[in-house]
Amino acid sequence: MPMLKPAGGDTRSDETSITSALAVADRWRDRGRWDDAAALLRAIRPLVRERAPDREPEVLVELVRVLNAQDFLQGYRNGAEVRTLLGELDAAADATADPRLRGAVLHERAVHLHLRYFTDGGDPERERELLDEAIEVRRAAGDRRGEAMSTFYRGCVDHVIHADSASGERWFRTVLRMGAELEDAVVQSYAERHLGQIEQERGDLDGALERLSASLRLREEAGWYAGTAPALIALAEIHRVRGERSQALSALRRGRAVARELGAPFLYEIACTEYELLAAGSRAGGANVRVVVGPQADDRSGFEPSAGPQGLSGAGERT
Numbered sequence: 001m002p003m004l005k006p007a008g009g010d011t012r013s014d015e016t017s018i019t020s021a022l023a024v025a026d027r028w029r030d031r032g033r034w035d036d037a038a039a040l041l042r043a044i045r046p047l048v049r050e051r052a053p054d055r056e057p058e059v060l061v062e063l064v065r066v067l068n069a070q071d072f073l074q075g076y077r078n079g080a081e082v083r084t085l086l087g088e089l090d091a092a093a094d095a096t097a098d099p100r101l102r103g104a105v106l107h108e109r110a111v112h113l114h115l116r117y118f119t120d121g122g123d124p125e126r127e128r129e130l131l132d133e134a135i136e137v138r139r140a141a142g143d144r145r146g147e148a149m150s151t152f153y154r155g156c157v158d159h160v161i162h163a164d165s166a167s168g169e170r171w172f173r174t175v176l177r178m179g180a181e182l183e184d185a186v187v188q189s190y191a192e193r194h195l196g197q198i199e200q201e202r203g204d205l206d207g208a209l210e211r212l213s214a215s216l217r218l219r220e221e222a223g224w225y226a227g228t229a230p231a232l233i234a235l236a237e238i239h240r241v242r243g244e245r246s247q248a249l250s251a252l253r254r255g256r257a258v259a260r261e262l263g264a265p266f267l268y269e270i271a272c273t274e275y276e277l278l279a280a281g282s283r284a285g286g287a288n289v290r291v292v293v294g295p296q297a298d299d300r301s302g303f304e305p306s307a308g309p310q311g312l313s314g315a316g317e318r319t
Contacts, residue, residue, distance in 0.1 A: 014051045018044065018059075025062055032226035032262040034070035038063060057092040057101055060085050064108045068115060073226065073264040076119045082112055099141035106134035107150050114153060117161060124161045131157065148178040148187045155194065165198045172198075186227070189218035193231065200238060209238045229258040229267050233274070240278060240285055249278055 021044050028037035041063040048056050064085050067078035086109055093102040110130035116122035131154040138147040152175045159168025172191045179187030196211030216231040232255030239248035256271035277285045 018048055018052055018055055022062055025066065029066050029069055030224050030226060034066050037066045041066065057089060060089050061104050068108065068111050071115050073262055073267065075265065076115055099137055100143050103134050103138035103141055103143055103146050106130050106137060107146065110134060110153055114156065124157060128157045145182055145184060145187065148175055148182065151175050152190045159194055165201055168194065169198050185218040185222040186224055189215045192218065193234065205238060205242050212238055226262060229255050229262060229264060233267060233271055236274065237286060245278060249275060
């Protein structure tokens with residue numbers, strides 16, 4: 001684990017240590033080691049405040065991202081700490097007038113509300129307002145990747161919350177184009193995933209399979225292990241609907257194993273249930289469609305919503 005030297009050390013060494021700690025936390029977030037990442041960030045914060053106070057907001061933003069990512073896959077648990085950290089970041093953004101920091105805070109507030117949508121209904125209108133502002137601020141600041149991720153979540157407001165696939169598609173196609181321009185596999189994977197679900201809604205199962213396969217491949221190439229669990233379960237659903245039983249079972253086996261390792265109870269329960277139904281030859285199933293589009297899918301599919309986070313649209317986000 002990277003360690004900062006006590007007061008009196010070399011400033012350049014301090015900066016290197018901080019950068020190294022943030023990089024480790026980012027890798028652990030990708031891997032689903034959220035507790036480890038959060039513990040590291042909390043541990044270095046006092047030393048960062050002492051030795052490089054201008055970088056403390058950077059540490060706090062990364063900690064919020066870790067906690068939000070954990071809540072997406074393990075269940076909503078970090079809300080109180082996230083709200084406290086966002087309050088501190090608001091003050092820091094006001095004090096520094098840093099547009100990139102302001103854009104990040106707006107975005108993470110919206111992500112927090114997106115999480116709450118799946119537990120207590122959140123505040124979709126406020127979520128939309130925050131994302132519209134985040135897109136504008138990040139675009140003006142030249143934060144192209146940040147703009148792409150805020151644009152993705154703006155599409156989720158329409159697609160996931162309001163079940164407006166046509167509007168969502170426009171946002172997601174923009175995100176896909178931005179991800180290609182940035183050569184960012186993770187950004188592209190988000191867009192491919194939701195565009196694949198929209199293809200499925202239209203009945204284009206070939207198009208859906210192509211896009212959901214691409215989403216999984218992009219996450220694997222990027223080393224985003226935590227993001228592969230929902231991608232595998234979504235892919236299994238397409239194979240199931242297409243009658244490709246062996247492929248569906250294979251994807252569910254892999255998704256189940258990753259979900260178990262991540263400690264993601266909602267995903268694990270779905271993967272186990274779907275696998276057991278399919279292995280027994282049942283034609284029932286399909287509850288995992290909620291992993292892609294959230295509880296609004298119940299209106300179209302006839303499934304009862306279950307407790308806990310359901311949309312997982314940006315699980316383990318890497319902004």
